[in-house]
Amino acid sequence: MKKNILKTQLVILFILTLFSFISFYFGNDLPDNYFTITSDNSGNILSYYFFSLIKFGSYFSGPWVLIPFFVFSLCHTFIYDKREYMVDVLNFFPLVFFSGTVSFFFFHDALGIGLQYILKNAFTSLWLGIYTGVAFGLFLFGTFRGGFKECIIKAFNFTKAVPAKTIQIKQTLAAPFEKKKPVAQIEHDNSLRKRMDSILKDDKKKEEDKKESSLFASLNKIKPQNILKTKTTAEEVSVDEDDDIEDAVIKPQITRPTFDESNTVVKSSQENADALKTSDENNKQSEEAVEREPQVKKILVTAPLNRMADTSTDNQYFNIVDTATEATIEKVSNEPDKAYFEQIITLLESKLTEFKIEGEIVNVLKGPVVDTFEFRPGAGVKVSKIAGLADDLSLALYGAPIRVVPAMMGKDTVGVEVPRNPRDIIYLDEVLSSKEFQNAKYSLPIAMGKNAFGESFVIDLATCPHMLVAGATGAGKSVFINSLLVSLLVKKSPKKMKLILIDPKQLEMALYAKLPHLLMPVVTDAKTASIALLWACQEMDRRYGILADFGVRNISGFNEKLKRATPEMLAKIHHHYEDTTAEDYELPYIVIIVDEFADLVLTKAGKEIENNIARIAAKARAAGIHLVLATQRPSVDVITGVIKSNFPTRVAFRVSSRTDSSTILDKIGAERLLGKGDMLYKHGINTQRVHSSYVDEVEIEALTQKLEALDSGFDEKAMEFLENGGEVETDEYSYGSHITPASSSNSGDALYDEAVKVVMESRSASASMLQRRLRIGYNRAANLIEELEKRGVVGPAQGAKPRRVLVDGNSPTL
Structure with missing residues (x-):
């Protein structure tokens, strides 16, 4: 229908053009019977009205109609006819109006006398000019749309660049009158410019390769069997049920999908399994699957527990998390220009040359908070000498707090980390939506933030297995703890993970007081904290008894073996679950987060807390219990050597002195951090710089309010233990x-x-x-x-x- 209308408009313009030319050029030679009274009977009726019509049309037409006819013909052939936009039929009207008014202003004689009279007396020149501009804009927008918008943006950017272009022209004109640089300086500038061009070109190529690889990775994840599945056997059902529901990652914003593939597969598999069991054509595999179902009731008096956790609750949980984390944040990145990096390279190389250190900067690794300049030292240059010049290099950069990385992993260069001004804000939602977090198969994934090179950094708390967090007041510890908790909540349902939160300040963790993951209320006093940690020790011993009777070494092996356990195997461990509120045999991970640990140790219950922490840190890894301790300064009087040795993973935020940095990391460096989430992450002997992500309290409150709908209550045994005082x-x-x-x-x-x-x-x-x-x-x-x-x-x-x-x-x- 749209094409027919456009063709009709084109034909109308053609007829008007033909009629206008005839009436405009030949109208004066024809009799005007409409305005002339005559008694002459020489003409017939046809010629009388036909000539009158042509003469009358000459007053309101003219050659100007050729312009809209020609333009509309081109647009119809090359634009309108190749797309399906019904709005294109409206472009006819602004084009005709614009052509007529432009002809009125610039080609007055191209319009008929009647049309001139109407435009002159019905409109003022100002308003007619405004209408002409509006008609022209509407025609361009309706015809070109996206291209028109890009032209406007380019014109705006060109206007902004006029002052810079003016300065550049002045410098060019003044160059012949300035003193010429030495030849060596000119050669150095040219070589620096070439190196910067190659560095920026390599960075651009890496970004393109990264985008292309991510695209292919996302396409390769789509498997034909997930799109069309014509037959489901009992064996396939068991495999699908073995898949961990936690592998179905929430696709958090920046954009999150509303479709959970693994959850859907599990559901459909279970429905097919039920259909196979109830049908008359049961195959042998489904019968064996039914026989493997644990029937503990035949062996024991008590009712049997479920083998694994019910996935329907998990599905409900992740649906709530999806709806609670849909907000997106548009991030504006301020990328420095080429001259910025050239200036820093020149200053660094000049300062190193003053101390007779040969070498050159070969690459720049751009990050959100710091930029790393890779310096390749010449032959015979000691790396320790470069590291000792950190203060001198900082002075060369006008006091910027730089950090020297003596040896970069996998490279033969020395890294010089220079703060970026202004620094980018790293939002937690940005890290949660990254492929590193979405594709992570970790037991307890934590979105730490981004490393110094701008790559999302995700770790597994289960492999840490315990984490020590320290730093001065205001350095970002509390925000990091919030990011850690939200990362775990996004990935882990209450069936898979439980929490014990200890907050002596009574403020930092108040937002999490009603989470369904909590085993007990948020602990705020030292005495209750010691009892809660004692309960964790008792739970650790109980779990070790379960693992020993089941013949496995850790909690992940237990939950994996549980999927294929026989009734006899379940009977061996059933007595460990008697008198508990557990609904299934699966053991969830337990994460204990202790804030302001130093304040707890200095109380009367400090010795009991210290002993319980030491036991958990030394033994609880295999039982699935993990600790996160946060304090300002983990000195010897706060954390003993026994406890500290069991925390191989340490996070150091900015501190005030080298001594504090050595206390936390056993090396210096944390005193040169920038604050506001800038940290050094140490796991084992490796240390790297990471920038913590930021999550607002409003977002946390929105998430926790949604999760309150899944009120599973506290653990009865843990509550009874707390009420009895242990x-x-x-x-x-x-x-x-x-x-x-x-x-x-x-x-x-x-x-x-x-x-x-x-x-x-x-x-x-x-x-x-x-x-x-x-x-x-x-x-x-x-x-x-x-x-x-x-x-x-x-x-x-x-x-x-x-x-x-x-x-x-x-x-x-x-």
Whole structure:
């Protein structure tokens, strides 16, 4: 329909053009019967009206119609006919109006007398000029669209560049009158200019290769079997179920997809598996899969637990995270020009030449906060001599706090890190949307930020296995802790990870108080912190018992083996889950974050906290418990050598002295950092510079408010442990050595016999279990437990472990 309208408009313009030429040039020779009264009967009706029409048209036409006809013909042939925009039919009207008004201003005689009269008397010259400009703009915008916008931008940029061009012309004109430079200086400038051209060209090529490789990587991820899957077997279902739901990374902004491939695959696989089980054509593989389902109920009295965590809750969790992290931030990058880098290279090389250090700067690695200039020393130049000139190089750059990297990994150059002014702000959302974070297969991925070269830097807390964070006040520790927590929340659901947060300041972690990941409320006092860490030690021992009975070495091996476990294998570890609130056998990771650790150690409970931290740091890695300690200065009186040796991963923000840097990293360098998230990351013996990402409190609050909908509650055993103040583990009684005689006084509680029955059936005892089974309050349940212990039915408390049942059903003490 659009093409038909355009063709009609073109035909109309052609007819008007032909008519205008005839009427304009031959109208004066024809009789004007419309305006002339005559009684002459020499003409017939046809000639009478035809000649009158032509004569009348000459008043409102003219050769000006040739201009819109010619322009519209070209646009129709090369532009309108090749696209499907219905709006193109409107371009006809501004073109005709613009052509007529321009002819009125510049080619007055090309218009008919009547049209001239209308334009002259109906409009003023000012408004007619404004309408002409508007019509011209509408025609250009409607015809060229994107090209028109680019032309406007180029014109604006050209206008901005006029002052610089003027200065350049002045310098060019004044050059012949200036004193000529020495030949050596001219050669040096030319060689520097050539090197800068090659450096910038290499950087541009690297960026293009990076974009191209990322495009091919994204295309290669699309597999045909994910697009069209015509047949699903039980074996395929089991493989899909084995895939970790956490591998389905949230595609956080800068743009995040609303589609989770791995979650969809799991769901469809489970539906197909159910269909295979209920159909009449069950194959052999599906029957074997059904036989492998754990039936713990046949072996034990208690109801069986699920083998793995329910993925439906995970799907709901990630849907909430997707909607809570949809905000994007447009980042404006201020890239320095070529002259900026040339000036720094000249200053650095000149200063090194003063100290008779031969060499040249061969490359510039651009980063968001610092730019690294690679200096290749000449033969016989000691690297230590270059490192010792850091203060002199800083003086050459007008006091900029530079840092010398003696040996760059994989290169034969020395790095000189120069701060960029102004520095770029690294938003956490930018790192979360990077392929390094999205494609990470880590157990506990953390988006640290970006390294000195502008690449996203992501680590796995599970391999650290514990992290020590230190730095002066205001250097960026709190923002880093927030980025760490948000990274974990984006990737890990409450089924996969639990948190224990200790915040003596009561302010930094208040936003996370209602997270479903918490095992207990945010701890704010030292005494409760010592009890919470003691519970973590008890949980560590319980997990080691589970791993030993299951025959695995770490938590990842346990969760992997759990997927193919038989009922007999599950029966071996079931007693570890009795009297717990666990719904499945899978063990989640536990991350303990302690802020202001120095403040806790200096309290009365400091010794207990220190001992528990030492135990966790030394042993808890295989059990899936990981520590993050944050403090201002980890001196010997705060962190002992035993604890410090178990923290191979350390993060140092800006400090005030070399001594503090040596205390944190065992080397200097942190005193030269820039602050505001600039840090040195040390893992093992390797140290690299990283710039922490920034996340606003408003974004954190929006995320946590969404996650409050998944209120899973605190862990009952952990809460009971905190309320009891922590129970000290004692030696178990020998079997039957403390049984009271049958003639002892009976319990006054009517539910005593029923409590005995419950304890004998479950073969374990605790106050929380009696609360649930007998539907009574905690105080009454605790009294029943004390009575059972007094009468010798159960043993004493064993910390977080359930009490041991010491008698059988035929004992006379019952």
